[in-house]
Amino acid sequence: MISRIYSVRALFHDLQVTGVSGFLGSHVIHQLLEAGYLVRGTVRTDKVALVQEGYASYGDQLEVIAIDDLINGDFTDALKGRASPEAALNAAIEGSLNILRQAEKAGIARFVLVSSMVAVRKPGDTSETGWTDKDWNSVTREEVLDGMRDEMFIYAAEKTLAERAVWEFADQHPHMDITTEETAVNPPFFYGPFAPGFRAPDATISALSTNSRIYALLRPDEPIPPFLLHRWRKRILMSGEWFSFKDAVEYIAEVRPELRDRLAVDARSAPATPQTSIDNTRAREVLGLKEMVPWRDTVLAAVDDLIKLEKEWASKGLTVQ
Numbered sequence: 001m002i003s004r005i006y007s008v009r010a011l012f013h014d015l016q017v018t019g020v021s022g023f024l025g026s027h028v029i030h031q032l033l034e035a036g037y038l039v040r041g042t043v044r045t046d047k048v049a050l051v052q053e054g055y056a057s058y059g060d061q062l063e064v065i066a067i068d069d070l071i072n073g074d075f076t077d078a079l080k081g082r083a084s085p086e087a088a089l090n091a092a093i094e095g096s097l098n099i100l101r102q103a104e105k106a107g108i109a110r111f112v113l114v115s116s117m118v119a120v121r122k123p124g125d126t127s128e129t130g131w132t133d134k135d136w137n138s139v140t141r142e143e144v145l146d147g148m149r150d151e152m153f154i155y156a157a158e159k160t161l162a163e164r165a166v167w168e169f170a171d172q173h174p175h176m177d178i179t180t181e182e183t184a185v186n187p188p189f190f191y192g193p194f195a196p197g198f199r200a201p202d203a204t205i206s207a208l209s210t211n212s213r214i215y216a217l218l219r220p221d222e223p224i225p226p227f228l229l230h231r232w233r234k235r236i237l238m239s240g241e242w243f244s245f246k247d248a249v250e251y252i253a254e255v256r257p258e259l260r261d262r263l264a265v266d267a268r269s270a271p272a273t274p275q276t277s278i279d280n281t282r283a284r285e286v287l288g289l290k291e292m293v294p295w296r297d298t299v300l301a302a303v304d305d306l307i308k309l310e311k312e313w314a315s316k317g318l319t320v321q
Contacts, residue, residue, distance in 0.1 A: 014038035016108075018099065020064070021047040023209035024114065026054070026195035033058045042067045054197030085144050085154050092158035093165045100169050113184040115163040117239060117278075118156035120186055132279045133186075133235040136160065183286070184235045188242075189213065192293070193301040200309060203318035208309075214302040215320075217249050222264045238283040240292030245270035248299050255300060259307075 015032055019025040020041030032039050038061055043051055045066040055062045100111070120135045137160040143149065144157045163184055189210040194200075200207040208215055216222040245267040253260045283289040313320065 014040065016040045016042070018042045021051050021199070023194065023198070023211060024190055026198040029055070029062065030195040030197055033061055037061075039063070040065060044068050050199040050201065051197070054199045085147075085149065088154060089141065089144055089158055089161060092162040096162045096166055097169060100166065100173075104173065111166075111183075113163065113166050115184045115186045115235075116156070116159040117186050117188040117237065118152075119160040119163045120237065122153075122156065131237060131277065133237055133282055136164075186235055186237050188239045191302045192298045193305045194309070203313040203320045205320065208306070211302050211306060214248070214299060215306050217245060217252065217264050217267050218259060218262055218303065218306065220262055220265055223266055236282040236286055237278055238280055238287075238289065238292075239278040240298070241295050242273045243295040243299070244273040247273070247295075251296055251299060252303055256303065259303070 015037055017025060017029050017032070017039060018041075020029045020039075021043045025041070029039050029041055033055065040063045041051060042065050045068055048064050048066050051062075051064045096113075103109075103111070117131075119137050120131050120133075122137050122139060137156055139153070139157045139160050141157075141161065144154055149157075166184070191211060191214055194211070205212045205215065245264070246269065249263045249267040253263060280289070280292075310320065
């Protein structure tokens with residue numbers, strides 16, 4: 001659950017991206033490679049060959065480096081089971097800080113942190129007031145460790161406290177000049193098509209990342225969880241329109257009637273979506289984001305790619321676990 005940090009080495013016009021085998025990371029490096037950048041991507045050892053296979057057509061434009069321990073691992077060269085709540089929190093915070101420390105050794109000073117909307121408000125907060133880049137989830141370490149929290153609460157705490165730690169690091173290291181060059185992007189959950197180079201050879205739900213929530217809608221008996229909220233120094237909030245699982249299965253049934261009989265039963269009675277205003281001003285000003293993809297297009301693209309992947313797994317004799 002470690003907040004992804006994307007570092008930019010302006011001097012050589014290439015970029016270092018962590019977590020390139022994931023749903024978001026694969027989209028990031030695909031767009032960077034298409035734009036002509038030289039990219040260094042880090043993944044765990046067992047994912048190196050998959051990433052190299054997925055982007056083989058780009059040749060030497062992409063270098064893939066294995067790093068298995070984000071907390072103690074050495075990122076200097078790259079840049080030049082289920083854990084307990086405490087272990088997960090430490091991994092999120094110390095993993096992010098270690099990337100920054102190693103970057104400092106390599107003389108790199110420009111970063112983009114991909115945080116999350118859950119670092120802005122606590123999960124379940126449906127207050128009518130607008131969400132802005134000045135808002136923070138008020139979670140504390142003590143709350144995480146009190147033994148009374150669910151996985152979503154802990155995930156939100158990881159994202160929040162890791163982002164706060166990164167900003168504190170920026171304040172404490174003005175010599176790196178990252179206080180004027182750092183940006184944090186705070187999106188909601190990502191849904192939609194997979195990047196062209198994305199690989200998921202094992203038929204497991206976890207391989208689908210947040211698209212697993214869309215895949216759950218395609219499984220009749222799948223229980224659907226309750227709705228979860230998900231200066232050059234900037235926090236950039238970005239979110240399109242929100243939708244409920246009920247909205248999603250009704251739309252899927254309408255445009256993909258052949259899937260009607262396999263849609264999740266529970267989703268048909270899912271609660272309505274809270275009406276919450278997200279301030280996308282910085283996304284428009286800094287990123288030039290004119291409009292968000294409509295949720296119906298996003299869901300349909302995700303469904304079509306998931307069905308395609310499901311058929312690919314079936315051709316290999318694999319059953320989704």
